Amino acid sequence: MSITANNPDRKSWLHVDKNSDFPIQNIPFGVFLTRDDIITIGTRIGDTAIDLGALHQLGYFEGIPLTDDIFLQDTLNDFIADGRKTWRLVRNRIADIFDNENGTLKNNIQHKETVLFRLDEIEMQLPVQIGDYTDFYSSIEHATNVGTLFRDPENALLPNWLHIPVGYHGRSSSIIPSGIDVHRPQGQTLPAGANEPVFGPSKLVDFELEMAFITTDANDLGEPIPIDEAEEYIFGLVLFNDWSARDIQKWEYVPLGPFLAKSFASSISPWIVTLDALEPYRIQGPKPLKKQLEYLQQKGKKGFDINLEVALQPEKAKETVISKSNFKYMYWSMAQQLAHHTINGCPINSGDMMGSGTISGPTPDSYGSMLELSWRGEKPLTMNDGTERKFINDNDTVIMRGYCEKDGTRIGFGEVKTKLLPVFNAKKNK
Amino acid sequence: MSITANNPDRKSWLHVDKNSDFPIQNIPFGVFLTRDDIITIGTRIGDTAIDLGALHQLGYFEGIPLTDDIFLQDTLNDFIADGRKTWRLVRNRIADIFDNENGTLKNNIQHKETVLFRLDEIEMQLPVQIGDYTDFYSSIEHATNVGTLFRDPENALLPNWLHIPVGYHGRSSSIIPSGIDVHRPQGQTLPAGANEPVFGPSKLVDFELEMAFITTDANDLGEPIPIDEAEEYIFGLVLFNDWSARDIQKWEYVPLGPFLAKSFASSISPWIVTLDALEPYRIQGPKPLKKQLEYLQQKGKKGFDINLEVALQPEKAKETVISKSNFKYMYWSMAQQLAHHTINGCPINSGDMMGSGTISGPTPDSYGSMLELSWRGEKPLTMNDGTERKFINDNDTVIMRGYCEKDGTRIGFGEVKTKLLPVFNAKKNK
Numbered sequence: 031m032s033i034t035a036n037n038p039d040r041k042s043w044l045h046v047d048k049n050s051d052f053p054i055q056n057i058p059f060g061v062f063l064t065r066d067d068i069i070t071i072g073t074r075i076g077d078t079a080i081d082l083g084a085l086h087q088l089g090y091f092e093g094i095p096l097t098d099d100i101f102l103q104d105t106l107n108d109f110i111a112d113g114r115k116t117w118r119l120v121r122n123r124i125a126d127i128f129d130n131e132n133g134t135l136k137n138n139i140q141h142k143e144t145v146l147f148r149l150d151e152i153e154m155q156l157p158v159q160i161g162d163y164t165d166f167y168s169s170i171e172h173a174t175n176v177g178t179l180f181r182d183p184e185n186a187l188l189p190n191w192l193h194i195p196v197g198y199h200g201r202s203s204s205i206i207p208s209g210i211d212v213h214r215p216q217g218q219t220l221p222a223g224a225n226e227p228v229f230g231p232s233k234l235v236d237f238e239l240e241m242a243f244i245t246t247d248a249n250d251l252g253e254p255i256p257i258d259e260a261e262e263y264i265f266g267l268v269l270f271n272d273w274s275a276r277d278i279q280k281w282e283y284v285p286l287g288p289f290l291a292k293s294f295a296s297s298i299s300p301w302i303v304t305l306d307a308l309e310p311y312r313i314q315g316p317k318p319l320k321k322q323l324e325y326l327q328q329k330g331k332k333g334f335d336i337n338l339e340v341a342l343q344p345e346k347a348k349e350t351v352i353s354k355s356n357f358k359y360m361y362w363s364m365a366q367q368l369a370h371h372t373i374n375g376c377p378i379n380s381g382d383m384m385g386s387g388t389i390s391g392p393t394p395d396s397y398g399s400m401l402e403l404s405w406r407g408e409k410p411l412t413m414n415d416g417t418e419r420k421f422i423n424d425n426d427t428v429i430m431r432g433y434c435e436k437d438g439t440r441i442g443f444g445e446v447k448t449k450l451l452p453v454f455n456a457k458k459n460k
Numbered sequence: 461m462s463i464t465a466n467n468p469d470r471k472s473w474l475h476v477d478k479n480s481d482f483p484i485q486n487i488p489f490g491v492f493l494t495r496d497d498i499i500t501i502g503t504r505i506g507d508t509a510i511d512l513g514a515l516h517q518l519g520y521f522e523g524i525p526l527t528d529d530i531f532l533q534d535t536l537n538d539f540i541a542d543g544r545k546t547w548r549l550v551r552n553r554i555a556d557i558f559d560n561e562n563g564t565l566k567n568n569i570q571h572k573e574t575v576l577f578r579l580d581e582i583e584m585q586l587p588v589q590i591g592d593y594t595d596f597y598s599s600i601e602h603a604t605n606v607g608t609l610f611r612d613p614e615n616a617l618l619p620n621w622l623h624i625p626v627g628y629h630g631r632s633s634s635i636i637p638s639g640i641d642v643h644r645p646q647g648q649t650l651p652a653g654a655n656e657p658v659f660g661p662s663k664l665v666d667f668e669l670e671m672a673f674i675t676t677d678a679n680d681l682g683e684p685i686p687i688d689e690a691e692e693y694i695f696g697l698v699l700f701n702d703w704s705a706r707d708i709q710k711w712e713y714v715p716l717g718p719f720l721a722k723s724f725a726s727s728i729s730p731w732i733v734t735l736d737a738l739e740p741y742r743i744q745g746p747k748p749l750k751k752q753l754e755y756l757q758q759k760g761k762k763g764f765d766i767n768l769e770v771a772l773q774p775e776k777a778k779e780t781v782i783s784k785s786n787f788k789y790m791y792w793s794m795a796q797q798l799a800h801h802t803i804n805g806c807p808i809n810s811g812d813m814m815g816s817g818t819i820s821g822p823t824p825d826s827y828g829s830m831l832e833l834s835w836r837g838e839k840p841l842t843m844n845d846g847t848e849r850k851f852i853n854d855n856d857t858v859i860m861r862g863y864c865e866k867d868g869t870r871i872g873f874g875e876v877k878t879k880l881l882p883v884f885n886a887k888k889n890k
Contacts, residue, residue, distance in 0.1 A: 213682035215804035252643035287717020374645035
């Protein structure tokens with residue numbers, strides 16, 4: 031079945047700004063609370079949010095095999111479990127409904143009142159219930175920078191890195207949508223030169239610029255996913271800020287990996303952009319530097335050209351863009367990550383999320399974390415208001431954005447925006 | 461409210477063998493499929509399974525604030541979310557219903573036919589939907605053994621171990637109940653002396669003898685749980701076999717921790733024994749060897765005296781008991797684990813599971829893994845059938861059991877029993 035929703039010549043009867051991330055060729059999926067306090071699954075064209083639950087009740091998805099309540103849910107998990115064929119039918123149908131040539135909904139004022147919302151009338155929610163979340167470490171520039179900073183510049187990449195899409199299990203319960211504030215975490219750290227740890231607020235709170243993909247039900251326990259089939263199980267992508275406390279991480283992470291340094295919060299953009307919508311932006315991706323084992327050998331274009339940027343906004347000041355990177359720098363692809371994740375028979379379910387790892391580019395202005403941008407604090411960044419940053423200060427807001435652009439069509443992710451609050455105070459917060 | 465269900469003098473009108481793990485003082489919770497293919501929440505006394513959904517419909521829980529369908533569910537998550545007061549009311553009521561002095565159900569043949577099942581009429585399921593699973597590393601003997609085997613006998617414990625209940629995030633999707641077979645995982649390993657990894661079946665499949673506790677909804681994002689309140693959020697415990705592939709682990713785990721070496725399967729016993737039922741078996745626990753930070757300082761008896769054993773059963777042979785350990789060896793308690801886990805504000809939800817880490821005792825016959833028992837293969841174990849084991853062979857079954865005993869009352873966990881099948885074969889399994 032062709033992806034007619036991607037037709038670049040199509041225009042919508044809904045207004046779309048020239049630089050919008052959400053033209054009619056995007057059609058992402060999300061979950062929102064409406065002005066009537068109803069939770070529904072929806073999509074977005076330009077600055078208009080569209081209630082898919084209402085659209086379905088009005089019969090606009092007739093002929094597509096969907097249960098009656100598939101969009102009247104507080105997560106996308108069930109819809110994602112319906113599989114790629116259904117996602118594609120729905121996305122193509124939405125493109126038809128909002129096509130400038132189609133007057134059915136366009137000319138039905140009553141239906142439009144039920145279905146369409148201004149962005150200020152809705153509140154975006156976490157789009158999926160995330161069963162398991164895995165974070166990879168797949169940018170060679172990031173792995174090299176971290177290895178140089180923390181271990182040995184001569185052997186910055188560990189011996190397994192070019193053979194394995196290195197990853198680890200993360201915490202699902204602290205994944206939050208854009209707009210939810212986060213408290214600076216407390217924990218144990220080992221001061222330089224000390225033998226005993228101290229307790230207190232992390233002094234080195236950092237972001238990590240990542241993207242994450244959301245999967246559908248893929249395999250049973252014991253059954254690996256062949257690499258050629260892996261993308262069939264990827265629903266779509268979001269922007270991902272993997273908040274990190276570097277001082278907590280340094281003290282805790284040997285030998286079992288990052289734990290509390292990461293699990294205090296991880297933020298995602300609320301609209302899931304489908305892999306189908308990103309199809310026109312495929313690129314070859316980096317050439318392997320070492321021969322990869324057969325189960326990781328992927329044919330065709332394995333990467334995606336997605337421009338990424340990070341901005342930092344001090345309280346009461348304008349934001350400063352501090353990094354420009356790109357998803358195309360990923361050494362290991364999403365299909366390779368998924369094939370590796372399941373080679374031992376680990377089951378993948380609808381709503382699982384896999385983070386890319388920090389996406390650093392080759393130049394210092396394309397690094398994906400403060401750790402790298404300020405080179406562990408040696409090179410502070412100057413903000414628009416004249417203040418300097420080595421890591422993230424209380425009441426700073428971190429904003430990540432991403433978009434693809436080609437031949438005049440732009441498919442974007444919107445943003446993930448999170449404010450860092452001071453340490454939680456039990457008395458004050460009661 | 462007192463825990464009248466724990467009254468050691470109470471007898472049930474249901475038959476209970478002298479050495480049963482499930483006297484009327486236990487009253488664990490589980491989920492099972494009945495002979496009529498209905499999923500329900502239940503408990504067990506002796507060898508009789510009790511359908512709590514049916515019992516509730518018949519009015520036996522009158523006066524306890526429970527929704528009508530609280531036991532007619534395929535997981536315990538909602539019941540657990542009701543909180544400790546409700547668990548205690550329900551457990552006390554069950555003890556009353558089945559008390560030898562109470563004739564109400566005992567004398568109602570029709571009700572008994574609806575509510576009671578023989579064990580061979582039911583099929584135990586995973587008792588909770590596990591949102592997040594964390595595995596700790598809290599046995600000092602195990603951490604010392606592993607440090608000695610893999611790193612430096614002189615500095616076997618890493619510098620953070622006596623300060624932090626070290627833990628890491630694990631994979632929820634591959635947690636299975638007792639009785640589900642597991643395939644030997646495949647993956648990358650680095651042969652001794654080689655520079656490049658090879659692909660194939662793991663040659664060093666191992667068990668880890670652990671226990672795990674299940675939590676209820678505890679805190680919001682950002683809000684730590686004080687150590688004195690931590691046990692309020694623990695519903696109960698299960699036996700836990702944290703399957704491990706040592707050769708895969710060795711090659712993958714630096715720097716981000718164990719991943720595919722663990723995520724192919726983890727098995728739990730199906731009956732959750734409540735913390736209330738274990739109350740009589742509290743012990744002081746090991747004395748801290750170093751002063752602990754204030755948020756980890758716990759008053760009172762922090763451990764539990766739970767006898768544990770592991771048996772290995774080759775195909776077509778009798779089992780051999782290969783280890784006898786005890787939960788009392790845990791250096792870090794469950795309350796300390798939970799206080800540490802949330803000190804950064806990480807939210808804990810109903811149905812989350814926390815593994816203890818391998819529970820090794822001080823003597824070689826009390827070690828909790830083949831790695832330690834066979835001392836990395838140097839000292840093979842001899843089975844009853846004369847065969848030897850360094851690690852687990854295809855078609856071996858690993859069985860773990862656990863129970864408390866004091867003053868003639870025995871509270872047990874039953875068993876977690878898992879067979880290791882050969883590597884998954886896509887053609888054969890289709």
